[in-house]
Amino acid sequence: MKLLKSVSLFVIASLLLGSCKSNSEKNEETASVETSSLASEKGLKDYYADYFPIGVAVSPRSLEGESAELIRAEFNSLTAENVMKMGVIHPEMDRFNWGPADAIANFAKENNLKLRGHNLVWHQQAGPWIFTTEDGKTVGKEELYQRMKAHIDSVVGRYKGTIYAWDVVNEAISDKPDEFLRKSEWLDIAGEEFIMKAFEYAHEADPDAKLYYNDYNAIIPEKRDRIYKLLKMLIDNDVPIDGVGIQGHWSIFSPTETELREAMDLYASLGLDIQITELDVSLYQWEKERRELRQGESDEFTPELEARQKEKYDMFFRVFRDYKDQLTGVTFWNVSDRYSWLDHYPVEGRKNYPLLFDEDYKRKSAYDAVAHFEDTNETEKQ
Template sequence: MNRYRKKIAIGLAIIGIGLTAASPLPGDEASQGLKDYYQNYFPIGVAVRPSDLEGGAESNLILKQFNSITAENAMKMGPIHPAENRYFWRDADSIVNFAVRNNLKMRGHTLCWHTQAPSWMFKDSLGNDVSKAVLLDRLRTHIHTVVSRYKGKVYAWDVVNEVIADDSSFFRNSKWYQITGEEFIEQAFRFAHEADPKAVLFYNDYNTEIPAKREKIYKLLKNLLAKGVPIHGVGLQAHWSINTPSREELVKSIELFSSLGLQIQFTELDISVYSGNQGGQLIRGEQQKQVAPFTPEMEQKQLEKYKMVFDVFRQYQKNITGVTFWNLSDKYTWLDARGRKNYPLLFDTNLQPKKAYWEVVKF
């Protein structure tokens, strides 16, 4: 009787395993990472800092989970080109070398952006705005120098970042736009293509699931393509929250931009545990650094949102050539710098997978 009961128990256990085959077994959990679950779909990347790559738990997590990396800040214009005749290569070099050494895909971010652009770029020796010709020449020099240095190592670049306005205007009223009009956008892509004809070139922006802004981005891209500008993809940043975007708007964005023949990458994915656009934390004046708990309600809502967006990503795998998380774990995220502690990623403050992680890999 005892032997019979044991056989039944074993049989039920086997059936149970079969019914929950989508959930990883202990051996799978130990050996597989996000990159392995999605190896037949698209690369899975992460934005990194040099300190993440120093051989500790963070670098081990990167190598287990991801097969693509992006420099979070080290390649932006201000950090890498602080003065007209001076470049700071150390941090960017360390990230690129880590990618090459570990056979990871390397994305470059970003060649032209209104934020973190050094003030010298726009001024002459007297402190006056430079002419359009001078600014475009400086942009060309910057792009050629940076892209050429990493030619053959960086496979894709976010060339132009966030030029579309969030309000009723079309273009953001940046110094780039004030001095050159919209010409800097086209020229940035042409300069990048000159420097590395094999690099995949992206326009990158946020709030791409909001209809009004989405339409403006679509018009911009359509016009650039009509001019023969070498643009190959659109980066949808994916700084989302537990209540945005809806499945419907996410699908609309993928289908609309794919209709232009452009590849899609989700370049800066995080899902804030607070409601609102852009993570819900970027509220003007809200600068306090509260250490709020990661509540079960936050956990459940975040889990559901991650499950939904990755369901959509897999559905449109033929259009998507990469998904990159913006930061590695909840231990450090860019959202923390803007207010309360946020928990927007798949790994917790101890670098362990959260419940949302298992929803992302359960398919």
């Protein structure tokens, strides 16, 4: 009887102790179970293991907490959203800001993720030091090339062996139908040759890195044809270019399947690799110029908009799978709807929901359209 009484008291005490666990301990246990469950599920990278890497654009902050767990579970490639751009990583001629970029590079290495570099030469976020002398005058072409080379040597050299591909030149084609190249300080000082030099310097700094030209609206016929013209010019001049990056900043309105396939065929005809480098699917019509939020303008994510977004994602990835021999990567621009650059551009404060994961890092219905496809009976490439 004494033994039974002792056992009963022990059981009661254990139950009481269990019920008195702190909320933080319970939360930690719950989080541990959720993390384990997330890690055990198939992610995008697994569904597309036989097709192409699935990447995501990140900041150092997104490599923490739930966001980091989602990245590990779903993706196998990273791109630095901002911290490798010249203005951030090289703000002054003799000063580099390596910390944020190193954080992303280290996370990629620790988690066995591929890493893309974005970007080396761009008309925005270039760092004013590269175009002007100490007394404020515009530098000459040769001085500009020396500064460009020093920048590329330093940045590409630092991540040699870690970054497998670079967006070397970004958005050099004009948006104006009657112009070929975009007006910029690069073009004003050096002419179109600056594009060739950038690729030459990048190749010298890391001969094993894949080198890409990257641009938006690359599916729209009039701009597509001018991008093709530039790529053909580079190839004809034996410039070391490996591929074209199509910035997939698209929407539920465009592009059409026909436009996408025609562009993929045109770029593939050059023998270049193709990557979708900045994929998101906006709920709004494309606008280039910034503007204020209009009174009464809604940013609600309605069931109708969700259905249209799902349909568009389904079409995009069906086409992507058809081009798996030419397509060497698809990268989403940001992790989830909790943060998107489209929340601030072109309309500051207008919430957008352009990704496959919602504000709580949960899979949206569009995720199912992308991930759950039949490997057989795929649409034949047209």
